[in-house]
Amino acid sequence: MTVPNADSSMRGLDGWERAKAYIEQARQREIMQLEKTIALAKTSSIPWPTALVDSIVAIRNDDFDEVMTNHPGHKLNDAHDSIKFFLRLFNEAYKALENAVNRYHVAYEEDINFFSHQRRHEHDQAIFDLNRCIFNFATAGDALRNSCIKQASHYKPEGYEDHTRNHFAESNLHHFMQKLRVALHHEHFVKSSPSIAMMHDSSHETKLYLDCRKLLRLDTIKGKAEAKAYVEGSGVRINVHEVFKRYSI
Helix, strand or coil: CCCCCHHHHCCCCCHHHHHHHHHHHHHHHHHHHHHHHHHHHHCCCCCCCHHHHHHHHCCCHHHHHHHHCCCCCHHHHHHHHHHHHHHHHHHHHHHHHHHHHHHHHHHHHHCHHHHCHHHHHHHHHHHHHHHHHHHHHHHHHHHHHHHHHHHHCCCCCCCHHHHHHHHHHCCHHHHHHHHHHHHHHHCCCCCCEEEEEECCCCCEEEEEEEEHHHHCCCHHHHCCHHHHHHHHCCCCEEEHHHHHHHHHC
């Protein structure tokens, strides 16, 4: 694209026409500069070469993002940002589960009438919170795994294949968590139940369980050998807090 010389192209034009012609020529120059910068970005490495930096300085601020989306590192950067977000979401989901279990524990400790008919609504809400945390944790874990897979298509750090094989492909716990998420999303919700046990020193212990018999009725669990093996090997109940803690490490 060739932009005519401003002085030669505007001779004989009145003031208004000259102004419009000048604006159009300025617009064409901006388009050319943006196209040039995008072309440089597509073939540039990291760190940026001087030519790309100089070209970026010459474009409008509004066009900077457009240039960056064409740089080879942009998809990797997006994938990395997603991993950071989902890792934080995953960790926060686990903390929320811990807090929900503790709130249930404290509610009973403070008032045994927590299980009374008068406080039924409060108790039902506490049960809902516990199960909501399980749903959120399983969902966040799956999103984090998917983001890791996405990043791997752009960059694999040293030892990545061994790490994913140990923690994903060859981990029955991972397969169980993955299929639990699928079941909760697409089959039906298996509600967990808290259990309070009195200790010899008059204190009490609160744990949250998933019933293995109910889990083994899920087609999603039955259809994945590794997930089924994990549930069958867990006995009658799965201690949610203990298992989720192990999975979060």
